[in-house]
Amino acid sequence: MEPKQAAIITGMKREVELLGQVPPETHGAEITVLDISMAVNAAALRALLEGGNRVRWFDHHEAGRVPKSGLLEAHLDASPSVCTSLLVDRHLGGRERLWAIAAAFGDNLSERAQELAAGLAAPEIEALQEIGETLNYNAYGEERADLCAWPAEVYHDLHAYTAPFDYRKRSTLFARIFSQKQKDEGALRAAQEIYRGAEGVVLALDEGAAARRLLGIFANEIARREPALAHGVLVRLKSGGFRVSLRAPLERPCGASRLALQFPSGGGRAGAAGINHLPESDRDLFISKFKEAFAPPC
Ligand SMILES: [Mn+2]
Structure with a gap:
């Protein structure tokens, strides 16, 4: 909704101390933080605010103490019925609702996702669910080499699409992750x-x-x-x-x-x-x- 020239920092599912990867000499930048706990990133946050950076934070994990700063905009809600994408959806007033539904499916909030998807056709709901669950699956592994695609690569690929249904149909990177997930499911069955x-x-x-x-x-x-x-x-x-x-x-x-x-x-x-x-x-x-x-x- 607000395109910007940006550097992307991301990690696997459990790599959540990501804010520390922002170079400490960064000054006057705008930083958007998504889906990682403020508590585990508290020291890095303090340093970046002291460096005059603006930080906007969306998250649903336990946040701990939220620093008081005019440079910090925090959208935090740890209630079990929300996930980060639903907090962003709330902030955007539902302007990208379809992507939010896909992401809610991915974070295992299928009931909320189904409610928001009321009115869509069944194959559309299924496509959104496949997107969410497949991209969520792509975050899991013990080491980076386990992942089918590095999440930043997934981000750049996905970002080129306006509509999730197009993405589901056309992205070859998505197709690769989806078929690997099916193979893994077969192995576990x-x-x-x-x-x-x-x-x-x-x-x-x-x-x-x-x-x-x-x-x-x-x-x-x-x-x-x-x-x-x-x-x-x-x-x-x-x-x-x-x-x-x-x-x-x-x-x-x-x-x-x-x-x-x-x-x-x-x-x-x-x-x-x-x-x-x-x-x-x-x-x-x-x-x-x-x-x-x-x-x-x-
Ligand atoms: Mn989450």
């Missing part, structure tokens, strides 16, 4: 069920780029499909043993960290936790502890 009980399911799959990129999304998806069950995904490592990803039942989000902490490399939260390395010889022990940890009432 081949996961083998090694335990199923009244309290949950444990799956095993092989280590590889598909697991590195998609495991987080996959674990959330299977948890949603069977919300009464706990889920464990064992990724078989080439070097031996497993890396474990745990989700408590969505209907009873407790037990995951309690189970993970019974192993030396475990950690996490009550609803979602993990074990960095589970030796092959501890597999059966893990399954018996899994049954214990999620046996109701957990």
